[in-house]
Amino acid sequence: MGGAALAVRDLVAGYGPVSALRDVSIDVPDGAVVTVLGGNGAGKSTLLRAISRTLSFHGGAMTGGSVTLDGRPLDGRGADRVVAAGVSQVPEGRQVFARMTVEDNLRAGALGARGPRTAKAAALRRVHELFPVLAERARQQAGLLSGGEQQMLAVGRALMASPRLLLLDEPSLGLAPLMAARIGDTIREINGQGTSVLLVEQNAALALRLATHAYVLEVGEVTLSGPAAELAASDEVRRRYLGVVDETAADDASRATAAHPVLSRWEDSR
Incomplete structure (x- = not known):
């Protein structure tokens, strides 16, 4: 089984009058892992929904741009055809069918797939090899x-x-x-x-450890992109997404603390 190359070009999408994505372009090369970073409300989930053609289920719509897989358009297709x-797609929050068995959840995942029964049997073996607990809890x-097992089931x-x-x-x-x-x-x-991811x-x-290439979405627009290793080394990305404080700022803070020590009564109240 080979991966697939995805190309998103100038994607515009939103929910009614609310714009969620503006002229977003990304590429996922065949066989690659590409990541999209961003805070809450940046448009990350909207991007995935636009690609999988499930945006309308959430009250949204794609109003511009294109999505192709190996050069063939996905926009205009129904979610089942995608x-x-x-x-x-593995949705945020897992979204497993809670009252159904693990086995029936997995069977549901094969409903839209093409191919003979042997292919579905092979897919099930692959899932059980990746997640033995799903075979045990069938x-x-x-x-x-x-929660972790539900995420395994969703994948x-x-x-x-x-x-x-x-x-x-x-x-x-x-x-955890x-x-x-x-x-x-x-x-x-x-x-x-x-499988491309x-x-x-x-x-x-x-x-950034998993990906070869990364994009940063902010308020519906791509603001940074490049090799994942380069973004991981970027001061801006380290400060905003990795929680790493600039060393100079850290030294300044240390000197300020030394010059103006915290009063003991505040230390006692911690």
Whole structure:
């Protein structure tokens, strides 16, 4: 199974009178992991919804630009046809079918996929190899899984369609650091098996470790882009998304503290 090349050009999208994306252009080369960083309200989820053609389900619409996969247009297709074309999305918040079993959740993920039963059986084996716990909990209701296990199920459900391009919306959200790292390892493994990945993630440190190329969205516009390693070394990205304070500023703060020590009564009240 090979990956797919995605090209988004001058994308404009919004919700009624509210503009969410303005002239956004990004590329996901065949077989690559590309990440989109940005704060809340930057338009990251809107971008993924526009690509997967699910934006209308959220009251939004794409009003300009184009989205192509291997040179073939995705805009204008229904969401089911986008899945059939090889694009699957893992939505923010997991969105598993809580009352359905793990097994039935995975079966639901294969509904839009093309191919014979043997292909679906192979996809299920792949999911169970990536997430053995899903095989162990096959008959359990999805709503009874832990948060990390539900995220595994959400990713596994998307993989049941054997996508060539996987869209991931905040996969580490709400997870403990150890589980977030485990999800990161799985993304790397999925990509290593040939699937292209477009990753939207607020955990910038994790995202930049996984990706080869990165974009920064701010208020619906791309403000920075480049190789992930270069963005990780950027002072602006380090300050705004990695929580790293400029060394000069840190030295200044240390000198200020030495010159003006904190009063003991404030220290006692901490």
